[in-house]
Amino acid sequence: MTAKIIDGKAIAADLRARIAGEVARLKSAHGVTPGLAVVLVGADPASEVYVRSKSKALVEAGMAAFDHKLPETVGEADVLALIGKLNADPAVSGILVQLPLPSQIDSQKVIASIDPDKDVDGFHPVNVGRLSIGLPSLVPCTPYGSVMLAKTVQPSLAGVNAVVIGRSNIVGKPVAQLLLAENATVTICHSRTKDLAAVCRGADILIAAIGKPEFVRGDWIKPGAIVIDVGINRVAGEGGKSKIVGDVAYAEASRVAGAITPVPGGVGPMTIACLLLNTLRATCAQSNLPAPAI
């Protein structure tokens, strides 16, 4: 068997085009332009690349991008003061603070200072709580995109056995909540899970969010399963160049799975598309307009 490749790049491009259409409609019908403020502290090259690609995607979708770059040595009070200003600015419908933050800044304190209605990353305790009790909320982008990709293969996840590897607040826990909301039977695995391979072999849907290159082997996968690989790992490639691989041994897994996301080109592009979607949703809610039909 050769797995169907879940083309995250194409699915994300289609979603972004639909979002751009909604943004244009919002502007012409209501004079409203969604705007996202991105706060970057320090000069971590990977974070800078992410922030640049987010800004580009926002502008392409017709949204406004407000970039705030702060020095590595900035104090917590200055970051909190900036968030306070952005909370009060009506042109800013969404606020994203690029993580990780330097050690002198308490990330949880910063996240908690964001207005939950502008928390497009879905990390504020209010949004985390709303997701866990089944209320509408802003949902973390990578988990949201991961579940969307699985649903392109199998639109109803009711009753399926879903196994999530990883329990981080950013990916593992929220993806498990979303799968539960889709009525899947969810197992969350982590570094202390016993016989992980055996648990994975029971998965109709396997979501890997570990951060270890090609950790999940082909013989861990149930024949025909849907495999969503969230991992982004830089490893040495041929000719001294580095390359990006996922948490799943792709070549082995694609011989057993029914469908699989590639890395790159799977979950990654969906993260940015879902950020745009969250920004659009936040804008509509703040303008007392109905949620976009996307």
Ligand code: NAD
């Ligand atoms: P994290 O380090 O916060 O969490 C990793 C999780 O994996 C932990 O819960 C840990 O218990 C689990 N784990 C570690 N070793 C394990 C083992 N041996 N067996 C079973 N479980 C184990 O990482 P994260 O922030 O959740 O990110 C996970 C991966 O997803 C990383 O590669 C990251 O780069 C990637 N990521 C991708 C996107 C995207 O847009 N595609 C977004 C966020 C994160």
